[in-house]
Amino acid sequence: xxxxxxxxxxxxxxxxxxxxxxxxxxxxxxxxxxxxxxxxxxxxxxxxxxxxxxxxxxxxxxxxxxxxxxxxxxxxxxxxxxxxxxxxxxxxxxxxxxxxxxxxxxxxxxxxxxxxxxxxxxxxxxxxxxxxxxxxxxxxxxxxxxxxxxxxxxxxxxxxxxxxxxxxxxxxxxxxxxxxxxxxxxxxxxxxxxxxxxxxxxxxxxxxxxxxxxxxxxxxxxxxxxxxxxxxxxxxxxxxxxxxxxxxxxxxxxxxxxxxxxxxxxxxxxxxxxxxxxxxxxxxxxxxxxxxxxxxxxxxxxxxxxxxxxxxxxxxxxxxxxxxxxxxxxxxxxxxxxxxxxxxxxxxxxxxxxxxxxxxxxxxxxxxxxxxxxxxxxxxxxxxxxxxxxxxxxxxxxxxxxxxxxxxxxxxxxxxxxxxxxxxxxxxxxxxx
Amino acid sequence: xxxxxxxxxxxxxxxxxxxxxxxxxxxxxxxxxxxxxxxxxxxxxxxxxxxxxxxxxxxxxxxxxxxxxxxxxxxxxxxxxxxxxxxxxxxxxxxxxxxxxxxxxxxxxxxxxxxxxxxxxxxxxxxxxxxxxxxxxxxxxxxxxxxxxxxxxxxxxxxxxxxxxxxxxxxxxxxxxxxxxxxxxxxxxxxxxxxxxxxxxxxxxxxxxxxxxxxxxxxxxxxxxxxxxxxxxxxxxxxxxxxxxxxxxxxxxxxxxxxxxxxxxxxxxxxxxxxxxxxxxxxxxxxxxxxxxxxxxxxxxxxxxxxxxxxxxxxxxxxxxxxxxxxxxxxxxxxxxxxxxxxxxxxxxxxxxxxxxxxxxxxxxxxxxxxxxxxxxxxxxxxxxxxxxxxxxxxxxxxxxxxxxxxxxxxxxxxxxxxxxxxxxxxxxxxxx
Numbered sequence: 001x002x003x004x005x006x007x008x009x010x011x012x013x014x015x016x017x018x019x020x021x022x023x024x025x026x027x028x029x030x031x032x033x034x035x036x037x038x039x040x041x042x043x044x045x046x047x048x049x050x051x052x053x054x055x056x057x058x059x060x061x062x063x064x065x066x067x068x069x070x071x072x073x074x075x076x077x078x079x080x081x082x083x084x085x086x087x088x089x090x091x092x093x094x095x096x097x098x099x100x101x102x103x104x105x106x107x108x109x110x111x112x113x114x115x116x117x118x119x120x121x122x123x124x125x126x127x128x129x130x131x132x133x134x135x136x137x138x139x140x141x142x143x144x145x146x147x148x149x150x151x152x153x154x155x156x157x158x159x160x161x162x163x164x165x166x167x168x169x170x171x172x173x174x175x176x177x178x179x180x181x182x183x184x185x186x187x188x189x190x191x192x193x194x195x196x197x198x199x200x201x202x203x204x205x206x207x208x209x210x211x212x213x214x215x216x217x218x219x220x221x222x223x224x225x226x227x228x229x230x231x232x233x234x235x236x237x238x239x240x241x242x243x244x245x246x247x248x249x250x251x252x253x254x255x256x257x258x259x260x261x262x263x264x265x266x267x268x269x270x271x272x273x274x275x276x277x278x279x280x281x282x283x284x285x286x287x288x289x290x291x292x293x294x295x296x297x298x299x300x301x302x303x304x305x306x307x308x309x310x311x312x313x314x315x316x317x318x319x320x321x322x323x324x325x326x327x328x329x330x331x332x333x334x335x336x337x338x339x340x341x342x343x344x345x346x347x348x349x350x351x352x353x354x355x356x357x358x359x360x361x362x363x364x365x366x367x368x369x370x371x372x373x374x375x376x377x378x379x380x381x382x383x384x385x386x387x388x389x390x391x392x393x394x395x396x397x398x399x400x401x402x403x404x405x406x407x408x409x410x411x412x413x414x415x416x417x418x419x420x421x422x423x424x425x426x427x428x429x430x431x432x433x
Numbered sequence: 434x435x436x437x438x439x440x441x442x443x444x445x446x447x448x449x450x451x452x453x454x455x456x457x458x459x460x461x462x463x464x465x466x467x468x469x470x471x472x473x474x475x476x477x478x479x480x481x482x483x484x485x486x487x488x489x490x491x492x493x494x495x496x497x498x499x500x501x502x503x504x505x506x507x508x509x510x511x512x513x514x515x516x517x518x519x520x521x522x523x524x525x526x527x528x529x530x531x532x533x534x535x536x537x538x539x540x541x542x543x544x545x546x547x548x549x550x551x552x553x554x555x556x557x558x559x560x561x562x563x564x565x566x567x568x569x570x571x572x573x574x575x576x577x578x579x580x581x582x583x584x585x586x587x588x589x590x591x592x593x594x595x596x597x598x599x600x601x602x603x604x605x606x607x608x609x610x611x612x613x614x615x616x617x618x619x620x621x622x623x624x625x626x627x628x629x630x631x632x633x634x635x636x637x638x639x640x641x642x643x644x645x646x647x648x649x650x651x652x653x654x655x656x657x658x659x660x661x662x663x664x665x666x667x668x669x670x671x672x673x674x675x676x677x678x679x680x681x682x683x684x685x686x687x688x689x690x691x692x693x694x695x696x697x698x699x700x701x702x703x704x705x706x707x708x709x710x711x712x713x714x715x716x717x718x719x720x721x722x723x724x725x726x727x728x729x730x731x732x733x734x735x736x737x738x739x740x741x742x743x744x745x746x747x748x749x750x751x752x753x754x755x756x757x758x759x760x761x762x763x764x765x766x767x768x769x770x771x772x773x774x775x776x777x778x779x780x781x782x783x784x785x786x787x788x789x790x791x792x793x794x795x796x797x798x799x800x801x802x803x804x805x806x807x808x809x810x811x812x813x814x815x816x817x818x819x820x821x822x823x824x825x826x827x828x829x830x831x832x833x834x835x836x837x838x839x840x841x842x843x844x845x846x847x848x849x850x851x852x853x854x855x856x857x858x859x860x861x862x863x864x865x866x
Contacts, residue, residue, distance in 0.1 A: 022724050026582050032649070032766045033581050033758070130579075136725040138579030146563075146571030148466050149459050149745025216465070274731055277710045291455050291742035292569040292732065298707055299728035309724035312582025322755050325466070333465045 002035055005319045008042035008071040010064035010090055011079030015104055015131070016045070017053050018304030019077070019311050026312070034319035042071035044090075068094035075100040075318055077311060083107035095119040095127065100323075102314040104131035104307055110205040110221040113212070114334075117326035126323045128314035133206040134159055134283040136306030137299040138313065143213040143287070144328040150289035152214040154254040156267075156431060157285035158278050159206040161301045162190045162197040163229050163249040167266075168279040171237045171246065177230060189281055199228035200249065200264040207251035211262050212327045214287070215255050217337035219327070220262070225342035227265035236352060236426060239397045240268055243378060245350070246276040250431060259338025261345060266428050268350050273433035274298070286433065345405040348377070348430035351398040351412065354389055354422045355381075361420040362396065368414045372407040374400050393422050399430070435468055438752045441475035441504040443497035443523055444512030448537055448564070449476075450484045451737030452510070452744050459745070467752035475504035477523075501527035508533040508751055510744060516540035528552040528560065533756075535747040537564035537740055543638040543654040546645070547767075550759035559756045561747035566639040567592055567716040569739030570732040571746065576646040576720065577761040583722035585647040587687040589700075589864060592639040594714035594734045595623045595630040596662050596682040600699075601712040604670045604679065610663060622714055632661035633682060633697040640684030644695050645760045647720070648688050650770035652760070653695070658775035660698035669785060669859060672830045673701055676811060678783070679709040683864060692771025694778060699861050701783050706866035707731070719866065778838040781810070781863035784831040784845065787822055787855045788814075794853040795829065801847045805840040807833050826855050832863070 007023070009016055023030070023038055031037045044061040061067035068076050068090040076094035078101060080087040087108050094101050095116060103109065109116070109129050120127035130140045134157070143152070158164050162184055169180040181198065184190035196202050208221035229249050240247050245268040254261045269276045274296040278284040283301025288294050300306040317324075327334060355361050362381075369376060378399040389395055400408065408427065415421045440456070442449055456463070456471055464470045477494040494500035501509050501523040509527035511534060513520040520541050527534050528549060536542065542549070542562050553560035563573045567590070576585070591597050595617055602613040614631065617623035629635050641654035662682050673680050678701040687694045702709045707729040711717040716734025721727050733739040750757075760767060788794050795814075802809060811832040822828055833841065841860065848854045 018724070022582050026584070026724075029584070029649070030582060032762045035763075137728060138575055141574065141579055142571055145750065146574055146746045147742070148749035149455050149463060149742050151459070151462070216462070274707075274710060277707060289742070291451075291459075291738040291745070293736070293739055295570060295730070295732035297728070297730050300726045303726070305724040306726055309580070309582050309722070312724070313579045316581035317578065320755075320757060322753075322757075324753060324755075329465045330468075 004037035004039040005075060005315070006039050006041035006073045007075045007077060007315060008044070008067050008073035009040065009077045009079065010044040010067055011081065012043065012045035012053065013079065014304035015307045015311070016079045018308035019079070020053050022305070022308045022312055030312070030316060034316050036319045038315055038319055041073045042067050064090040065093050068099065069097060073099065075102060075315060078103040078105055081105055081107070083111040088112055091116060092119065095123060095125065098123045098125055100126040100128070100318050102128045102311055102318070104129070104311060106132040106202070106205040106209060110208045110219060113209065113219045113326070114331065118331050120326055121331055124323070126318050127326045128317065129209070130314050131307045131310035133209055134285060135301040135303060136309045137283060137285065137297050137301065138310070139210065139285050139297055140213060141313070142295070142297065143210065144324060147287065147289055147292065150291045152255065152287060152289045154252070154288045155210060155214050155285060156250045156252040156275065156433065158248055158275060158283050159203045159251050159285070159301065160197050160249060161281035161283060162194065163203070164278065165189045165281045166198070167229060167232065167247055167249065170232070170234060171241070174234055176234060177232060198230055200226040203249060203251045203264045207253055207262055207264060210285070211253035211260060212334070214253060215260055215335070215337060216329050216333065217260055217335045220337070220339065223262050223339040225263040225265070229266050231426065232266050235395065236428065239352060239380060240350070242380065243399060244271050245269060245430070246271055247428065248275065252431060256340060259340045261340040263342055263345065268428050268430040269433040275433050343406045345429070346402055348402055349400045349408050350428040350430060351400070351408070352426040353396045353398070354393045355396045356420050356422060357392050357394045364418050364420045365415045368411045368418070372411045374403045374407055374411055377401050437470035437472040438508060438748065439472050439474035439506045440508045440510060440748060441477070441500050441506035442473065442510045442512065443477040443500055444514065445476065445478035445484070445486065446512065447737035448740045448744070449478070449512045450486050451741035452512070453486050455738070455741045455745050463745070463749060467749050469752045471748055471752055474506045475500050497523040498526050501532065502530060506532060508535060508748060511536040511538055514538055514540070516544040521545055524549060525552065528556060528558065531556045531558055533559040533561070533751050535561045535744055535751070537562070537744060539565040539635070539638040539642060543641045543652060546642065546652045546759070547764065551764050553759055554764055557756070559751050560759045561750065562642070563747050564740045564743035566642055567718060568734040568736060569742045570716060570718065570730050570734065571743070572643065572718050572730055573646060574746070575728070575730065576643060577757060580720065580722055580725065583724045585688065585720060585722045587685070587721045588643060588647050588718060589683045589685040589708065589866065590718035591681055591708060591711050591716050592636045592684050592718070592734065593630050593682060594716060595627065596636070597711065598622045598714045599631070600662060600665065600680055600682065603665070603667060604674070607667055609667060610665060631663060633659040636682060636684045636697045640686055640695055640697060643718070644686035644693060645767070647686060648693055648768070648770060649762050649766065650693055650768045653770070653772065656695050656772040658696040658698070662699050664859065665699050668828065669861065672785060672813065673783070675813065676832060677704050678702060678863070679704055680861065681708065685864060689773060692773045694773040696775055696778065701861050701863040702866040708866050776839045778862070779835055781835055782833045782841050783861040783863060784833070784841070785859040786829045786831070787826045788829045789853050789855060790825050790827045797851050797853045798848045801844045801851070805844045807836045807840055807844055810834050
């Protein structure tokens with residue numbers, strides 16, 4: 001058998017502890033599958049007293065950068081987190097030394113992926129990050145390897161379990177956003193400060209990585225239009241249900257003739273679609289590619305064991321000698337894709353309006369829509385018990401046929417100015433799924 | 434750039450023609466992704482006039498074995514089909530010569546996979562077969578690579594689009610089996626002789642391959658208990674619907690303390706499960722693994738382009754120098770897993786009975802169930818319009834709690850002997866999903 005692969009693990013949180021447990025439990029199977037033992041040869045953490053992990057005999061490094069620079073290791077596993085700081089310093093130091101790097105750090109890859117990929121390429125080592133997107137679901141491997149003969153047209157996914165849990169609970173239990181968020185926090189599905197998840201930024205980091213892999217483009221997290229789920233109300237979920245939709249926070253990336261569109265926002269998806277069935281903390285990704293067609297992957301997007309499974313798969317690849325270009329092609333071959341701003345997005349829209357209850361109000365709105373060449377697929381005017389509107393205002397839901405973002409925004413601005421709509425309309429994009 | 438990878442393609446049916454189209458269309462992308470050109474360097478087919486494929490300048494071989502033995506190629510792509518005959522002869526000849534082999538041939542891998550894997554291993558070449566299972570869905574790669582750090586507990590899947598199309602149509606349109614089969618044939622979803630698909634053998638070949646990959650066991654297609662979908666009636670689908678289930682032809686492989694259970698049969702799955710949502714010709718696989726948890730992949734299981742996508746992924750791996758053990762570990766490390774016969778299967782059962790309409794008949798059946806320690810979860814007695822039973826007979830559906838196959842069969846044999854049941858009962862296993 002070949003020499004063992006010596007692994008240094010930096011960060012002993014839930015994922016780090018799960019990984020060390022996995023490497024021990026599966027030691028024989030991993031050796032049989034890869035032809036080499038995978039040995040824990042160094043650990044770095046704030047405290048040596050890690051959660052239930054026996055570190056007897058494992059070299060301990062208080063400083064992750066020191067482990068990266070001086071540890072007797074072949075692979076540096078970065079599980080510290082954060083776009084910058086020690087995670088980035090240590091990953092960079094490891095690559096510069098010619099070590100392979102495996103990371104679960106989406107923020108770091110979204111911010112510095114290109115620079116780190118260049119370094120990895122120059123040194124001929126792997127920079128692997130399966131665990132950074134959708135936990136245990138092998139979407140990086142699928143995009144980089146299984147789709148090597150395809151052009152991806154579009155991908156869309158549920159990439160944040162916190163948001164999907166909250167939206168699922170709101171829908172099934174008819175509860176408000178705040179109540180569901182509190183429940184998610186109580187169950188450990190949401191952080192004490194949940195803004196990163198519910199605001200859509202976590203999804204955006206993952207989307208930036210997936211879009212780069214899918215389209216062979218330079219990672220461009222700043223190109224992403226991001227909206228969170230804070231504004232979604234039970235009234236929206238009830239209307240969606242009635243119209244045959246579910247609301248999901250999706251990350252969507254699409255290649256068009258003009259460039260690449262990347263956006264994260266609450267989205268209406270047909271109830272019959274595979275992605276609409278994904279409830280609770282699960283994640284899912286649908287990829288639409290020219291040869292393959294539509295492929296959907298569904299699984300646990302977080303959790304120590306599921307994430308450790310993805311890290312272990314990256315380690316197994318490295319042990320087997322599989323060192324692939326970080327984003328599926330050499331960095332020099334990655335394209336600077338044209339950014340398509342969301343104002344140029346085209347698609348159907350769900351619009352919920354508070355319309356003044358007087359003759360001609362709806363006609364005025366319809367006229368503004370007509371001026372901007374927006375045609376309507378459905379109009380629903382109905383007062384539900386849970387609508388918190390004054391009695392002189394009528395809740396109206398519109399579903400438009402495909403139109404442009406700029407047209408719908410202009411029409412709604414005009415309706416507001418006309419005084420027939422009393423508050424900022426709720427606008428949710430509809431995604432073909 | 435490295436030397437091109439010279440590919441010989443044997444078999445120019447739908448998949449072969451799609452593959453050649455794909456290799457040409459994606460030539461630049463494949464070269465960028467793999468670092469090498471992938472060049473078509475030989476073709477073998479019955480006739481040189483292939484479907485819309487320009488073969489100008491490509492060496493043509495009427496005999497696939499001759500292409501394998503003498504072609505100026507690095508990889509032999511076998512798209513001929515059939516467990517034996519020219520496919521097997523040519524694949525074997527290619528491996529013996531030290532060529533990589535890529536195949537879409539599930540029957541050949543199920544029958545000769547172990548022997549061919551030994552040959553590939555001895556020569557240090559790849560034997561790749563992503564396209565053999567579930568068309569474009571990367572389930573071989575997922576099991577062999579993404580799950581390298583996991584122990585798989587169970588996998589179950591819809592692996593035959595013909596059967597899923599027929600069952601979906603029967604359910605949504607309330608039609609009988611024969612009418613849906615005819616429709617499937619008219620649409621090209623079923624062969625003129627459909628027995629291989631609807632009888633479950635096609636699913637069994639794929640399941641044998643997946644079970645070997647999942648459990649690190651020697652492929653053992655003969656261990657599989659196989660039942661087809663011919664006996665499923667609209668009455669079963671209606672009862673399933675009412676009880677919260679759908680009927681799917683599943684291939685199921687499970688590792689238990691005793692060994693490996695492998696079975697293919699119509700199965701009741703909860704309507705809320707991901708696998709139950711998969712309708713029409715789509716395929717799907719759910720894998721339950723110790724670290725990852727449950728992962729579900731859904732996509733096109735057949736069709737020229739989708740299957741060519743899987744072949745191209747295998748070629749890209751080979752071009753990138755990724756040569757992995759055929760079944761995920763060296764052949765010598767593959768286990769002879771104990772076969773668990775279906776009589777020892779344990780689970781819930783759906784039973785549809787034609788019960789004599791006289792006092793005490795149901796009590797007699799319930800008594801027999803009790804004798805064999807079978808407890809009932811639900812009893813449904815209702816005459817539907819579509820039941821074709823004489824008036825002195827009552828249709829009864831039972832759902833049992835978990836019991837053993839041998840117990841349920843014994844109880845039903847006794848009920849038949851008691852004369853309270855007038856025809857062979859319909860028995861459908863329930864699968865947790």
